[in-house]
Amino acid sequence: MRSYIGRHQAVTDTDFVELALGTPVELWLGVEGETEEERAARLAAAADILADDPTLPDRVSQIAAEAIEAYAPELFNIVPLPKGRRPSRRPGVAA
Numbered sequence: 205m206r207s208y209i210g211r212h213q214a215v216t217d218t219d220f221v222e223l224a225l226g227t228p229v230e231l232w233l234g235v236e237g238e239t240e241e242e243r244a245a246r247l248a249a250a251a252d253i254l255a256d257d258p259t260l261p262d263r264v265s266q267i268a269a270e271a272i273e274a275y276a277p278e279l280f281n282i283v284p285l286p287k288g289r290r291p292s293r294r295p296g297v298a299a
Contacts (some may be wrong), residue, residue, distance in 0.1 A: 208298070224267050227253060 207214045215218045222228055231250055234243060254260060272279050 221267070225264065 207220075212223055214223055218229055231246060231253075238246070240282060259291075262297075
């Protein structure tokens with residue numbers, strides 16, 4: 205089965221993310237072995253994109269939350285700690 209977003213075919217998970225964001229993932233994460241000059245240019249481009257589209261961080265957060273909810277819902281299972289007790293910082297030592 206082929207998946208399309210608009211006229212673009214999405215083959216990999218990265219394709220879906222890039223099409224959802226409208227930018228390549230490497231722009232935000234960088235690439236291994238990039239020079240300081242390349243990093244500075246990448247960060248400048250990212251800053252320009254954020255200046256032009258201030259809603260992008262909210263959309264990215266939404267996409268990440270939806271992906272976590274769909275593929276790793278146990279990460280949203282939060283268990284409150286009993287009141288008045290602090291967790292031990294060292295294993296095997298009572299608080």
